[in-house]
Amino acid sequence: MKMSENTILITGGSSGIGLEFAKQLLELNNTVIITGRNQAKLDQAKKQYSKLITYKSDVTSPDAIRSLYATILENHPSLNVLINNAGVMRVTNFYSPDEDLISLTQEITTNLNGPIWMSHQFIPHLKKQKEAVILNVTSLLGIVPLPLAPVYSATKSGLISFTTSLREQLKHTSIKVFELAPQATQTDLVDVFDKEDVADFKLITAEALIQSAIKGMQNNTFEIRPEQTGQVYFLNKFAPKFLLKMMSKSLDRRLGAK
Numbered sequence: 001m002k003m004s005e006n007t008i009l010i011t012g013g014s015s016g017i018g019l020e021f022a023k024q025l026l027e028l029n030n031t032v033i034i035t036g037r038n039q040a041k042l043d044q045a046k047k048q049y050s051k052l053i054t055y056k057s058d059v060t061s062p063d064a065i066r067s068l069y070a071t072i073l074e075n076h077p078s079l080n081v082l083i084n085n086a087g088v089m090r091v092t093n094f095y096s097p098d099e100d101l102i103s104l105t106q107e108i109t110t111n112l113n114g115p116i117w118m119s120h121q122f123i124p125h126l127k128k129q130k131e132a133v134i135l136n137v138t139s140l141l142g143i144v145p146l147p148l149a150p151v152y153s154a155t156k157s158g159l160i161s162f163t164t165s166l167r168e169q170l171k172h173t174s175i176k177v178f179e180l181a182p183q184a185t186q187t188d189l190v191d192v193f194d195k196e197d198v199a200d201f202k203l204i205t206a207e208a209l210i211q212s213a214i215k216g217m218q219n220n221t222f223e224i225r226p227e228q229t230g231q232v233y234f235l236n237k238f239a240p241k242f243l244l245k246m247m248s249k250s251l252d253r254r255l256g257a258k
């Protein structure tokens with residue numbers, strides 16, 4: 001697809017991967033709109049990149065999504081790209097009896113319901129555009145789970161599956177459906193881990209990740225699996241048990257440490 005002169009909405013664009021996406025897309029002469037829950041973070045992003053358009057909006061709230069849709073249609077009717085990026089991650093311990101059931105599944109609402117609801121809400125508008133895109137940010141952990149973060153991994157597996165189906169459902173429309181599956185990337189999200197947890201992961205910068213993402217979109221590579229994600233995807237076909245053992249190392253260490 002052409003990567004300039006689009007009007008692009010990025011959920012969770014106030015930090016990390018979303019903010020880097022916004023930066024690089026602004027540099028390519030696109031109109032970029034970002035959302036997030038925290039107004040101070042949005043204001044900070046706007047301070048950094050004055051051309052950014054920001055709206056406070058929570059992807060876990062159907063009312064907020066409906067209201068965002070109305071605002072975007074009114075103020076930015078040329079919107080043709082939706083990037084479902086907002087996400088949260090927790091280390092979840094199924095040994096702990098203290099975990100309450102609602103908080104146990106909060107990642108599902110953000111990481112899975114969020115992109116499904118946003119896509120459903122925006123498809124009628126996107127379909128009317130000459131060239132349109134939905135890009136869902138999944139994860140390497142959707143290909144092979146990290147047992148230390150079981151709910152997060154399940155949401156990303158689910159999102160990969162949803163993205164594949166959505167691509168098929170929309171194949172006769174003007175909407176192209178992309179998936180970006182990042183490997184471990186240096187952002188606030190990985191702060192839930194300690195150093196040893198991520199010792200076997202190659203942490204890349206958000207800058208390098210987004211350079212690959214933009215190249216992938218330009219080339220119509222619908223499943224964008226940069227660097228370590230591509231390697232894991234391949235290895236999972238031939239040595240899934242070995243890979244799972246590797247991914248369980250951080251959990252085993254924590255269980256052994258008890």
Ligand SMILES: NC(=O)c1ccc[n+]([C@@H]2O[C@H](COP(=O)([O-])OP(=O)(O)OC[C@H]3O[C@@H](n4cnc5c(N)ncnc54)[C@H](OP(=O)(O)O)[C@@H]3O)[C@@H](O)[C@H]2O)c1
Pocket residue numbers: 011012013014015016017018035036037038039041057058059060085086087088089110137138139140181182183184185186187188189190
């Ligand atoms: N970093 C990694 O290693 C990695 C690897 C694979 C995939 N990913 C995926 O990449 C995406 C971006 O993560 P990141 O690493 O850039 O993390 P991040 O720096 O923590 O950014 C997350 C963004 O999402 C926003 N957000 C969270 N919950 C939201 C909600 N309910 N509604 C709207 N916005 C919300 C946050 O802003 P507010 O807090 O203000 O809402 C923030 O802007 C996520 O989907 C994540 O799962 C990350």
